[in-house]
Amino acid sequence: MKTTETHCPYCALQCGMTLTPGLPRVRLEPRDFPVNRGGLCAKGYTAADLLDHPDRLLTPLVRKEPGDRRSPLREAGWDEALSLTTKAIQAAQQSYGPDSVGAFGGGGLTNEKAYALGKFVRVALRSSSIDYNGRFCMSAAATAANRSLGVDRGLPFPLEDVARARSVLIVGANPADAMPPSMQYLDAGRAAGARHIVVDPRRTATAAGAHLHLQPLPGTDLALANGLLHIAIREGYVDEVYVAERTTGFGAVRAATNAYWPERVERITGVPEAQMRETVRLLATERPAMILTARGAEQHSNGTDTAQAYLNLALALGLVGRPFSGYGTITGQGNGQGGREHGQKADQLPGYRRIDDPAARAHVAAVWGIDPDELPGPGRSAYEMLDRLGTPDGVRVLLVLASNIAVSAPHSNRVADRLGDLDFLVVSDIFRSETAELADVVLPTAQWAEEEGTMTNLEGRVLRRKRALPPPPDVRTDLEVLAELAARLGRGEFFSSDPRAVFDELRRASAGGIADYAGITWQRIEAENGVFWPCPSEDHPGTPRLFADGFPTPSGKARFVRVEHRDPAELPDRQFPYVLTTGRNMQHYQSGTQTRRVKALTVALPEPRAEIHPDLARRHGIADGDLVELRSRRGAAVMRARLSDGIRPDTVFAPFHWPGANALTNPALDPHSRMPAFKVCAVAITRHEKGTD
DSSP: OOOEEEEOSSSTTOOEEEEEOOSSSOEEEEOOOTTTTTOOOHHHHTGGGGTTOTTOOOSOEEESSTTOTTSOEEEOOHHHHHHHHHHHHHHHHHHHOGGGEEEEEOTTSOHHHHHHHHHIIIIISOOOOEEEGGGGTTHHHHHHHHHHHSOOOSOSSOGGGGGGOSEEEEESOOHHHHOGGGHHHHHHHHHTTOEEEEEOSBOOHHHHTSSEEEOOOTTOHHHHHHHHHHHHHHTTOSOHHHHHHHEEOHHHHHHHGGGOOHHHHHHHHOOOHHHHHHHHHHHHHSSSEEEEEOHHHHSSTTHHHHHHHHHHHHHHTTOTTSTTOEEEEOOOSTTTTGGGTTTOSTTEETTTEETTOHHHHHHHHHHHTSOGGGSOOOOOOHHHHHHTTTSTTSOSEEEEESOOHHHHSSSHHHHHHHHHTSSEEEEEESSOOTTGGGOSEEEEBOOGGGSOEEEEOTTSEEEEEOOOSOOOTTOBOHHHHHHHHHHHTTOGGGOOOOHHHHHHHHHHHHTTSSSOOTTOOHHHHHHHTSEESOOOSTTSOOOSSOOSSOOSSTTSSEEOOOOOOOOOSSOOOSSSOEEEEEEOOTTOOTTSTTGGGOHHHHHHSOSOEEEEOHHHHHHTTOOTTOEEEEEOSSOEEEEEEEEOTTBOTTEEEEESSSTTHHHHOEEEEOTTTOOEETTOEEEEEEEOTTTTO
16 A cells, blocks of 8 residues: 555646556646646546556467468467577568667667667667657757757756746647647746737647737748748847857757748748737746747757757847747657657667767677677667568667557658568567557557656756656566567677666766766765756756757857748649648557546547637538548548638648548658658548448
8 A cells, every 4th residue: 555656647747646456446746846736637537547447468479370460469478479589580680680679669668678778689689770759749849959959958947937038939739739738837927917929820829829820821830930030130139149158050950040031931921920929028038038849840840950949049149048038849758858858769889979980889789798789870760660561671669668669660651661661570568559550469568657768858857757666467568578588689798677776877878969968876866856967967956958058069159040841742733722730638648558548538528629710611511520531742631620710721730649541642752851841731531321320
């Protein structure tokens, strides 16, 4: 009956909660952690429903007829499941080379598991084939922040600072639905007189409470940002002293924005000139001020440049590095921040080091006890790896940990086909997800409350997720599975299944890197309610706020980067005349593998609803609640219509928590971050022949 203080398994807020095992069920209560201050959303309140769910995977599964994915999955022992996996790995690498075996990780893995997975692929498999679903989430903003500020930490300040800002520009985010406990900070700011501006093609719950709501056509956010900077320059709002003393490259950006006069930007975006001018006036005069971006601005084929354009605006106004001010990007997944710091990405080593940097390779290899030449080079990014599964030069055997790519990847029908072309697929999960249903071996893994580990939330605060109860008898942790597989591959001496030992090794591997955890210990996390990185030594206080004294760039200054608007990779035409954009609903999370199994959440929202404007609906004879079919060049999806005058008449919104939405989306990739264009594709809409059935 011991009560354990831990954290929610869902979004990057990582809200504090307590768990008390008991009969008949575990009791879950919110706690007063600095981020949520005693609040939880509906997902958090029902998180304990996952722990004893009847769908829970409790034993390994293998195909009744090995090699035949049409045969049913059957229960098996761990030795059989891991033996089959080991043989498949060895056979593929013998025939096709080391890179023929790869891994796909998740943004919900603990820091220890993300680190161990990256190490496992490089050391046990000697492969370059690894990436993770954060490539679909944070990569555009991360790339922009790294090239401009020298570091990617979603929020370079604590969330509480948002309440102190007098004006906040929120671009492509709906925290009222995606992370409701965070709204207390926006609410507190408004109560104190702050003015908020929301940029979103939909009038979301967040937009409804704002002073201004700008509704651009999806895919035009970069033009809008350049237009705002044009106005700031023309009307004398640029902080010339800050720009001269703390930045480089403004001349090229100033010249580029000459082409983004307000009338032109209004034609491109649909945002009235008066709203643009008021936005700039508020950010420039109502100080301190912040600009926050999220996936609505970033999940585009030019997502990196779009995030960069808003960074340019923040730098020109002198916001970054000043108290209760600056630029941030809102991390979505539970460990979306930590998960991208310690080696899950195709081009990365722990500590946010580049895998092609000789000094980084030497440092990490020394910690791992191998020769730097043993480390592979960069691999393919997430969609590029998935798109080549089963091909002669692609991955033939894939391990998937905590990700449901058959639902969450762009052009998901093609990805499902590619998964089917693999020689062997292994999925580690807590439920039989759509991806697990395609696997040759399914491994039951411990849940969030059944294992120890650390997470890093959207503020860069490293915190502990504690074990509140043991996993079921035949369920193992991912660390145990990776260590056992490494042993079977003859590399067991390099791996531990003890999360504390793994974290201590992570600290050494990250030391001196951008994301430096060297001074963070489990004891400090406990005593200090989390520790902010970078924290290079145990006597260092951690760094809640970045950039006050400079930027971690070679010059110590932030860099402006010239960026130009370009059309989305796919434009509407006569065949597909509308724009589809995707996003979250309040009741569900990611691919819905967890939340679609929680009764209270499915009762509240049992099925996906396509949000369309009444004018568009009338044009096609669609009534509220009708079934509609959305079609793109890649596939079709049927969902129920929800009519709303809060969305643009040329735009359709679909949630991605169910299979369907990503059958439509465009896998066109951003050239810098390899982010797919989730937020814009051309679709047609018709009333489904079954009508309202």
